[in-house]
Amino acid sequence: MMQDLARIRAFVQVFDAGGFSAAARQHGRSKALLSKYVTDLEDYLGVRLMNRTTRKLSLTEAGEVYYREASALLQQLDDLDATITDQTSEPRGLLRVSAPRNFGESTLAPAIYEFLRAHPKVTLDLRLEDRYVDLVDEGIDVALRISTLADSALIARKIADMHVVAGGAPALIERVGRPFHPDDLRHLPCIVDVNLQGHSNWRFFEDGKTISVPVSGPVRVNSPLAAREAAAMGLGFVVLPSYLADPLVARGELVPILESYMPTGQTLQAVYPHRRHLAGKVRALIDHLVAWFEKHPVN
Incomplete structure (x- = not known):
């Protein structure tokens, strides 16, 4: 045989x-x-x-x-x-992980490094980049993605709830006024992060329905961190993930707007290829991240 x-x-x-x-x-x-x-x-x-x-x-x-x-x-x-x-056996071997750059640097890296301390036989190839990564073609074991829906060709497990914040600098609001409805943004300067779902069509919720608002402004950039800095300097309103917006809000450098219209349901997901068997090292990492973000929620 x-x-x-x-x-x-x-x-x-x-x-x-x-x-x-x-x-x-x-x-x-x-x-x-x-x-x-x-x-x-x-x-x-x-x-x-x-x-x-x-x-x-x-x-x-x-x-x-x-x-x-x-x-x-x-x-x-x-x-x-x-x-x-x-x-x-305990988790071992090379683990290839993909994640958005700014989220990976500011929030995810400590969680994954703690996993490595607990599992010294695992080695990590962490790829932080703001682009869509084809897991199969690029040999990625698991990708951490912030989205509302998973790719139907992949399997996803929820890690944590995520939130987005719309806001502007106090000086900007003093100069152009505070928007009270999403449509007000059509005529106001906005910072467009092209990595954001919808790019320059920002999504809000009203009466249980999604509304899409086209925005424009002085800056288009492919980095949420750079978009945040432009907003902090008063160049325009911005939509940011909460883990980037909250520090500025706490310091009074960014004023939240349109809170009742902001979309909900975004989650941090662990996404992996559709396989009958999930490698033990991948399962162990996902379990670790679920437990980590229960103790360290992303507000």
Whole structure:
């Protein structure tokens, strides 16, 4: 049985790698051994699975069917092995995490570093960047995202509630007046953070319905921290996540506006690819973050 699995795995590895030489390099096995395994498998099945030329490797019709089923079988076996391993060992290995830059630097990093202190066999690749990251293509284990809905192709778990704040500097309000309805912002200077959902169409709630207000102003920037600084200098009104707005509000440098119209329901989510088995290190990190933000809520 183990020999049969070795032949099946060799076949899948060769096709995934695009050839015998590439598979040999990736998996630390000899090209001759991989070739023998695939030939033995074809002899056993009595059918050719691969068309081999010096430049190209492709699957036969039978090979396509066998590859699809064999890949699923091997994935199930790998998942089963990983499940048993996770139940009997502590988290270990490389953990690739993606998060928004400013949130990661100001709020998330301490929580994750505390996780590393508790699990010294885990190493971290933390990628802080303000762009949409394709988890599968970029090999990310888990992404921390602030949003209302998860990507339908991914699995998400809520970590904590998040809030947004609209506000302006006292000098700005003195100069242009205080908006009392979201529509008032159409004619007032605003700082547009292009990372914000909707960009220059800000979303508010009125009578249970979402309203979208187009805004414009002297600054468009792809950083909430830079948007905050522009707002603090009185250049325009701004919408910010609470973890960036609250320190300025506490110091009197930013005055909240339109509180009763602000959207709710945003959450910090841990998002990961749709897999039957969630790696133990990822599950452990998510559990840790849920517990951390229960003790350190993001107001």
